[in-house]
Amino acid sequence: MLGLSGIKGVDAVSGRPTSIEGLSGAESNPSLTGGTIKVTTPSEYVAPADPGHEFVDVREQLCGKGGSFSVSTPSPGSVDPNINNSGFVTSFATKYPTVDPTIPMQVFGPSQLPVLTTLAQEFAVCDHWFSSLPGPTWPNRFFVHAATSGGLDHSPSLPKELSSMAGGAYKFANGTLFDLLNNGKLDWAVYTGDDFPQSLHMAGMTDNLTKFHEFSHFKKDLMADKLPLSYVFIEPSWHPFTHFKGGTSQHPLDDVTGGERLIKEVYETIRGSPVWESSMLIITYDEHGGFFDHVAPPATVDPGDAPSDPENNRNGFNFRQLGVRVPAVVISPLVGKGVIDHRIYDHSSVPATVEGMFGLTNLTQRDKQANRVDPLLTLADPRTDAPMTLPDPVDTGGILKVEVEALNKVEEWGEKIVAAVGLGADVAIDPAIAGFVHIALLKHLASAPAEKDKIIAEAKQVASDADAIRYMRKVSGLLHK
Secondary structure, X not given: OOOOOOOEEEEOOOOOEEEOOOOOOOOEEEOOOOOEXXXXXXXXXXXXXXXXXXXXXXXXXXXXXXXXXXXXXXXXXXXXXXXXXXXXXXXXXXXXXXXXXXXXXXXXXXXXXXXXXXXXXXXXXXOOEEXXXXXXXXXXXXXXXXXXXXXXXXXXXXXXXXXXXXXXXXXXXXXXXXXXXXHOOOOEEEEEOOOOOHHHOEOOHHHHHHHEEEHHHHHHHHHOOOOOOOEEEEOOOOOHHHOOOOOOOOOOOOOHHHHHHHHHHHHHHHHOOOOHHHOOEEEEOOOOOOOXXXXXXXXXXXXXXXXXXXXXXXXXXXXXXXXXXXXXXXXXXXXXXXXXXOOOEEOOHHHHHHHHHHOOOOOOHHHHHOOOOHHHOOOOOXXXXXXOOOOOOOOOOOOOHHHHHHHHHOOOOOHHHHHHOOOOOOOOOOHXXXXXXXXHHHHHHHHOHHHHHHHHHXXXXXXXXXXXXXXXXXXXXXXXO
């Protein structure tokens, strides 16, 4: 995303001139056939396949084909000698032998992502922000919310986990950041792009449904100064019905410019609102999506909390290794222009920052030791030179417009949709979809608690991608009646 941005600025700590740790263009990975594949630009706006990013995929991407993390974990901040970032191509090519193997090595040029690049140039870019574990979306997002994943090292799956959860949600020994805010009587809100926000997949969140709002209300609420809130979390539109096509999540299978539009709208709304002068916005990504990075992630500390379920940990992972680096930009009128922060961050830095700013306790050892981003707020007075508007995203000519419209018009949701987006109609559910079925179940239960047994029994029948799409579509329809 920012590897070829060439951003130069001042070091957040020393104040000296520095540059973002990007690519030289010579970085490469070995191919399955014994050749070498270098990083290349421009990148496709929509990837033809979704690179693997489950734990076993990321282990190969970081340690090479057949490699594994060291038995003896390095001390926090040091790098595992087995990590050489050499397996991105082999991981992808093994999963997709007929797809262009350069896909995981493709890099966006700055002109392809004018919104994100401009914000990184105008404010602070944290170029050593790592995902919290070498694994997929769900556990990494839990670290944003709870500084732990409760031992979860994989994507949710069906039907076994759905059965064992009996309609429940993921629990954490010390609760979540939202629990801390509630206990401290600090108000918060989640603005969601669609019906099934991932942040709802935690214990206690369905008791706070009044704090969840459609993103379409965000601008109106902010401009009316109706958000005297301590913390707001914004989720993109995932579009699980169409396997992430047509949303704003920047999923590899979606047009990346949809997420650019979301980022632009969020920034410009805050910039023109009454809360701008006292605001701080963090933009980051849950994980790397299976795409190449050349920086070896360091070791870290185990969160130290008890796993909430022994089924959570399938890979024997000790949670002392950070995952692949992700983009992160910190925006505020109190952040100087062109700041580059080389300090190590992970998603636990989000709760660590909120806890520190509002005098809350830490949740785990991970957020206790994590670097906070509020030291970047170095200016005594709010900047007046921050742009009111950002460049428009690149016009890709509606790459997915016809496809998404066709998918949304299909009346018989299920096999037809599954076939259209390349999923299996009669096989186990794609891990990327399973978690959204859990969330649909939680919303379904919240809407009709008296029918709990019937609702759970229906959800337990979901055993394929086609079943999942039918079920989510039904629940969405019920929610909008």
